[in-house]
Amino acid sequence: MDPVGVTAAPETGPSPAWQNKCPWGTPKHAAISCCLADVMSEQLAKELQLEEEVVAFPEMVIVAEGPFITGENTDTSSDLMLAQMLQMEFDREYDAQLRREEKKFNGDSKVSISFENYRKMHPYEDSDSSEDEVDWQDTRHDPYRADKPTTTPKKGFIGKGKEITTKHDEVVCGRKNTARMENFGPDFQVGDGIGMDLKLSNQVFNALKQHAYSEERRSARLHEKKEHSTAVKAVDPKTRLLLYKMINAGILETITGCISTGKESVVFHAYGGKMDDKAVPPECALKVFKTTLNEFKNRDKYIKDDYRFKDRFSKLNPRKVIRMWAEKEMHNLTRMQKAGIPCPQVVMLKKHILVMSFIGQDQVPAPKLKEVKLSSEDMKKAYYQILHMMQQLYKECSLVHADLSEYNMLWHEEKVWLIDVSQSVEPTHPHGLEFLFRDCRNVSQFFLKGGVSEALNERELFNAVSSLNIAADNEADFLAEIEALEKMNEDHVQKHGKKSPFSSDGDPPIIYDE
Numbered sequence: 209m210d211p212v213g214v215t216a217a218p219e220t221g222p223s224p225a226w227q228n229k230c231p232w233g234t235p236k237h238a239a240i241s242c243c244l245a246d247v248m249s250e251q252l253a254k255e256l257q258l259e260e261e262v263v264a265f266p267e268m269v270i271v272a273e274g275p276f277i278t279g280e281n282t283d284t285s286s287d288l289m290l291a292q293m294l295q296m297e298f299d300r301e302y303d304a305q306l307r308r309e310e311k312k313f314n315g316d317s318k319v320s321i322s323f324e325n326y327r328k329m330h331p332y333e334d335s336d337s338s339e340d341e342v343d344w345q346d347t348r349h350d351p352y353r354a355d356k357p358t359t360t361p362k363k364g365f366i367g368k369g370k371e372i373t374t375k376h377d378e379v380v381c382g383r384k385n386t387a388r389m390e391n392f393g394p395d396f397q398v399g400d401g402i403g404m405d406l407k408l409s410n411q412v413f414n415a416l417k418q419h420a421y422s423e424e425r426r427s428a429r430l431h432e433k434k435e436h437s438t439a440v441k442a443v444d445p446k447t448r449l450l451l452y453k454m455i456n457a458g459i460l461e462t463i464t465g466c467i468s469t470g471k472e473s474v475v476f477h478a479y480g481g482k483m484d485d486k487a488v489p490p491e492c493a494l495k496v497f498k499t500t501l502n503e504f505k506n507r508d509k510y511i512k513d514d515y516r517f518k519d520r521f522s523k524l525n526p527r528k529v530i531r532m533w534a535e536k537e538m539h540n541l542t543r544m545q546k547a548g549i550p551c552p553q554v555v556m557l558k559k560h561i562l563v564m565s566f567i568g569q570d571q572v573p574a575p576k577l578k579e580v581k582l583s584s585e586d587m588k589k590a591y592y593q594i595l596h597m598m599q600q601l602y603k604e605c606s607l608v609h610a611d612l613s614e615y616n617m618l619w620h621e622e623k624v625w626l627i628d629v630s631q632s633v634e635p636t637h638p639h640g641l642e643f644l645f646r647d648c649r650n651v652s653q654f655f656l657k658g659g660v661s662e663a664l665n666e667r668e669l670f671n672a673v674s675s676l677n678i679a680a681d682n683e684a685d686f687l688a689e690i691e692a693l694e695k696m697n698e699d700h701v702q703k704h705g706k707k708s709p710f711s712s713d714g715d716p717p718i719i720y721d722e
């Protein structure tokens with residue numbers, strides 16, 4: 209390799225020109241003060257060393273003896289370029305090797321694991337990094353220059369008295385600096401520097417150290433940016449694997465990005481592929497229920513007072529409990545679908561990931577009622593539609609949404625779509641009727657505020673949905689009656705098993721409900 213296009217001039221003289229600058233003094237004078245045996249041993253040592261060098265570091269020796277470092281005016285201005293070219297060469301080889309490994313690792317798999325994060329950072333390709341630059345020109349000691357041939361034999365016959373000690377100190381210090389390069393980050397390539405007898409001046413060492421640190425920071429920044437731009441950023445490795453498997457199986461074409469990050473779930477958009485036994489919608493939404501301990505604890509609180517659930521709950525590990533929520537949403541959506549309520553169609557459930565049809569188009573989710581500005585006519589239309597849906601949900605699906613509001617209703621194709629039904633319960637749930645009342649209050653308030661004058665108030669809506677005809681004309685009494693009914697239902701369930709007075713159809717019971 210001859211990266212700078214410099215070919216070494218064969219050395220002819222007994223002492224190369226750079227030795228004139230040798231801090232130990234010129235060998236000529238030194239020789240005078242020595243006996244013949246010493247001179248011979250010195251020459252022998254030098255020759256042996258040189259021989260070794262040529263075998264071990266052929267390029268280094270050539271560079272060391274090249275015109276770059278000859279003469280009094282040792283010119284280091286091209287060293288930056290030289291260093292960069294050497295580094296570039298190294299990086300190229302490294303990256304090529306990485307690509308080969310990546311290819312071998314991924315094989316024919318449709319989903320590939322990228323080794324991109326292991327790729328070298330190229331400082332000289334990055335122009336906005338003035339803070340990270342090291343002023344190589346300033347240093348007389350080029351770390352890429354092989355100093356080894358000048359190594360003083362252990363026998364200290366060059367120089368005298370004090371001189372030996374001080375110079376020797378610098379050398380020891382230089383060697384120590386070289387050894388300390390090992391403390392740089394694992395990604396910082398120091399080449400063979402540590403292995404050879406390289407002496408780094410403090411100045412160079414400090415510059416390198418600074419460079420190593422800033423390089424680490426830059427690398428972290430860069431990789432961080434990349435990490436954040438990936439579609440499946442918010443999921444744990446197990447979830448990611450499940451998603452990859454869906455792609456590999458052809459069920460999904462691609463996962464394009466994240467639509468929403470909630471407390472308990474993350475929703476992704478994906479283009480559908482195909483399945484053997486049924487059609488996959490062209491666009492899908494993937495609802496990934498969060499499985500982290502924190503989120504699990506939040507849910508824990510939510511369902512704590514359901515004594516029927518607690519029993520089963522305590523026997524399951526957190527992951528399985530989260531899966532039950534996903535499963536529950538699936539069952540609820542399926543029921544709604546059967547009743548003809550506009551809602552996402554279930555494609556499949558894989559552990560804690562629910563794949564359903566996407567409500568929206570071209571990756572743009574349909575707006576929530578909260579976000580969309582409807583004409584008063586559409587507003588009225590939406591209201592009557594919701595009234596009807598709530599009745600269907602209660603009577604035909606035996607469900608109470610339990611989180612119904614303008615945030616969980618989407619406006620798409622001129623109608624309202626219901627989403628987010630993982631928490632939906634049967635009306636016989638110990639708090640089912642309270643949840644229904646809350647839903648009614650949200651809906652009623654939203655439409656009354658939105659200018660739908662014919663919208664029923666919350667109590668009227670509750671009665672219209674449930675047909676329970678609670679007569680109380682204020683909220684406190686109304687709620688008291690609701691709670692009394694719930695209590696009655698509970699007692700009934702306790703006494704007679706699962707069937708409750710107002711369970712309407714023979715639908716299979718969903719997972720947490722009676």
Ligand code: ADP
Binds near residue numbers: 467474565567627
């Ligand atoms: P949570 O509110 O518990 O985070 P949601 O089921 O409400 O979960 O989903 C969060 C958001 O993701 C919704 O507000 C909606 O914007 C979007 N979303 C969820 N499911 C779909 C779907 N099937 N089609 C389009 N967008 C969806």
Ligand code: MN
Binds near residue numbers: 615616628
């Ligand atoms: Mn929601």
